[in-house]
Each structure stands twice: as structure tokens, then as C-alpha cells.
Amino acid sequence: MKKFFRYTGIIVATLVIVALAYTYISFNYYSPEDPEVEIDRTKLAYYQDTWEECRDAFKSQAHAMETRFDSVIIFTRSVESKTEKDLAIDFCYIPANDTTEKLVMICSGTHGIEGFVGSAVQQQLMSEFFQPEMLANTGVLLVHGLNAWGFKNLRRFTENNVDLNRNYSADESLFETRNDGFTALYDMLTPKGELNLNSIGNKFFMVTAINQIARKGMPALLQAFAQGQYDYQEGIYFGGNDFEPQVKIMSEVLTDIATPYSTLLNLDLHTGFGERGELHLFPNPIDDPELKAKTEAVFEGYEIDWGDSDNFYTVHGQFVEYIGDLFPDKTSIPMLMEFGTLNTGSTVGAVKSAHISIVENQGAHYGYKSEKDSLKALAGYYEMFYPPSERWRTNALTVSLEMMEDIWANFQDLE
Ligand SMILES: [Zn+2]
Secondary structure, eight states, X not given: OXXXXXXXXXXXXXXXXXXXXXHXXXXXXXXXXXXXXXXXXXXXXXXXXXXXXXXHHHHHHHHHHTTTSSOOEEEEEEOOOSSOSSOEEEEEEEOOSSOOOEEEEEEOOTTGGGHHHHHHHHHHIIIIIOOGGGGSSEEEEEEEOSSHHHHHTTOSSOTTSOOGGGOOOSSGGGGGOOOHHHHHTHHHHSOOSSBXXXXXXXXXXXXXXHHHHHHHOHHHHHHHHHSOBSSOTTSTTBOOSSOOHHHHHHHHHHHHHHTTOSEEEEEEEEESSSSTTOEEEOOOOOOOHHHHHHHHHHTTTSOBOOTTSTTOOOOSSOHHHHHHHHOTTSEEEEEEEEEOOSOTTSHHHHHHHHHHHXXXXXXXXHOBSSHHHHHHHHHHHHHHHSOXXXXXXXXXXXXXXXXXXXXXXHHHHOO
């Protein structure tokens, strides 16, 4: 009998060690595969390394269009900052030629660092896609680097740690939104003190996460994690206690430009969520059946991941939805476009993404134990929001151009 218990003990201990080792390796050496495409140097040229370089490239593509189009309006709005001088959002507006029927807005950098890819998409569209004959009844407004501070400082958030895509609303009751799920997970999501990526807690974060997933289920966790929270400024996905300057800036710019148009298509370019190499369409659920039908018509041929499906989440304070509130008498189609990077549909991908966000936020608030920790946290952040892989980057521009061709044609056909 004693022997039996001893053997069982050894087997259980071995299984636990194997499980822990497997979890440890799958989490700490996670590296999802790139899409199988050939690297295209002409596409890579649309990617830059700093916010300043992206701005310059965006503006030079905008100016290059002046020779082909009757009217290209390039302008800048400065963004106030406590720590940075010369922060600005750049705009390029090409009015419709004949009738102001439709307007397509394409925004980059709502989440700071995600702007590198968004900027590349915009540059490619200006250089290769837009043609004067396409603009008889449709205008184009490109918004470059909405969260300029985050873009410049390689963070998703503003200098107030605000997630701009949780900060848009027509009224301030947004800031009274409670997120009890986040509060319940506060300690796990908001570690304090200098970041040490070699701590047991970080190395075995997957174990903590699996425990939470087992108790609450992935959809509930994802929702609590990412919907936005308005209680903890030091936390991730903080939507603010007040409006960031971009709410006023975009309200004014859109009132100026969008007012004459009757149908708006508002595209906001993001990275980080979804399957690596795929471009997801990821709107909040739309209640109005007519607007929903129009949205489906514009994106026909593509799968829409409505925010209430299991692998996605709904969000408070979204920028593109706010545009609809700004113009209640217009048809305003909101769409968040998300380039996947870390396969968040898989458990390890979702946990890895959460961990990257948590430790980056910890380091930004409390500093790093060593320079190595700082570099490693930043490398994770890049992997999630601006992957260095040349295959990934080539693919992002290929798929976005293809999709834009289809969306544009569908939007033209929209009654
Ligand atoms: Zn984003």
C-alpha cells in the first residue's frame, strides 16, 4: 500500500512538473507564425521608425497628391501637452468633386504606437489607391496620429494614461461607467513597483491566468479586461475622468468637414487584437437594423466580428461611434479595423497579450528593475502593436489594400 502511494505521488508530481514546464515554455517562448507571403520592399518603404518620420512621410504623400487632384487640403491641429512641445495631429482632406454625398474618414494612431501601421496604410492609399475619378461624389479625410503623445512615446495611451478609444462620448456620464469585472481583477492587472520580468509572478503569469480563466471563463475575463474602466488612472484601459483634447479637436474638424456630406464611413485603424496576419473588422454591436444592414453591405465578402461574439468584446467611449452621435441625422458607419498580431483567439495568445499590456503599464508607471527589463517590455509591446517581421508588415499592406478596393466599391453602391 505504501508503495502504491509512493508511486502515485511520484506520478502526480511528475505530471505537475510536466504541466508547469509546458505552461512555462509555451508562454515564455511564444512566437506565432507569420503569414506565408513574399517580402515586398516597396511596401516596407511605407513603414517608419519614429512618429516624426511617419508625419513627414504622411505629409509628403499628401503633397504628392496635389499634382493629381484639383484640391488637397493639408492641415495640422496642435495637441496640448504638459511634457511635449509640438505635438500635432495631421490631416489630409480631398473634397468630393461634384456632390457632397459620401465621406470616407480613415484614422490612424488612436492608440499611439498602433499608428505606425495605420500611417503605413494611409501612405499606401495616398500613393497607390486614390484617383481623382473616384471622388465624384465621395470625399476623403485622413487623420494621422490621433494620439500623438502615445505615438511619439511608443505607448497606446495618452500622457494621462487614457485609452483614447474609451474616452469619446457626447456626455460626461461616460466617466461614471463602472466595470466591476476589472475591479475584481485589479491586483492581477495592476501590479505595483519596479518591473522585474524574471519574477516568479511574471515567469508563471500563465498559471495565474489559467486559474482565473477556469473560474470566470475567457469571454467574461476578456470583457472585464478590455471594455474600458474609469476608476483607476494607473490601470490599463483607463477611459479617463475627463475628455482628452482630441475629443474637442475631432468634433471641430468633423463639424467643419463632414457637415455637407450625408453618408459617412468612419474607419479607425488598429493593431494587436485577433489572428496574426488577418485584418479583422471589429465593431461594437449595432442596434439600429438599417445601419447594421448598411454596415454589412459595405463590408460584404468579409467577416464582421461583432463585439458580442465570444472572442471579442464591446467597448465604451469608442471614437468612430461618437461620430454617429455628433451627426444624428446622417448615416454614419463606424468600423474598427484591427490587424491581428499574437493570435488572441488562442488561450496562450490572449494571456500573452494581456501580460504584455500589464507589464508595459507597470514599467511606465513604476520604472524597471534593469535596462534589460525595460528593453524586453518594449520588445513585447512592439511584437503586439508594431511587429518587426517583414512578412507581417508586407502582408498588412497587401490585405488592407485589397480590402479597401472592395469596401470602396461597396460604399459607392450604397443607396
Ligand atoms: Zn487599438
